Amino acid sequence: MRLTDFWRRMAEHFGSGYADSFARDHVMAELGGRTVYEALEAGWGAKEVWRAVCVAMDVPPERR
Structure with missing residues (x-):
C-alpha cells in the first residue's frame, strides 16, 4: 500500500481534520506503543x- x-x-475513516491529530497523538499497543507517525x-x-x-479502532471490514 x-x-x-x-x-x-x-x-475517509476519521475525517481529514482528525486523521492527522489521531496519527500524531494516539499511541497504540498494536504499533508497539507508537503513534502512526512514529511507526x-x-x-x-x-x-x-x-x-x-x-x-485498534474497529474499522468495519468493508473499509479495510
Whole structure:
C-alpha cells in the first residue's frame, strides 16, 4: 500500500481534520506503543500500520 492510499483511508475513516491529530497523538499497543507517525518513521509499512489502526479502532471490514 502506498502512503497516499494510507492517508486517503485515514481521512475517509476519521475525517481529514482528525486523521492527522489521531496519527500524531494516539499511541497504540498494536504499533508497539507508537503513534502512526512514529511507526511509519520507524520503518513500518503503510499496510501494516493501516491493519493495526483497523484492529485498534474497529474499522468495519468493508473499509479495510
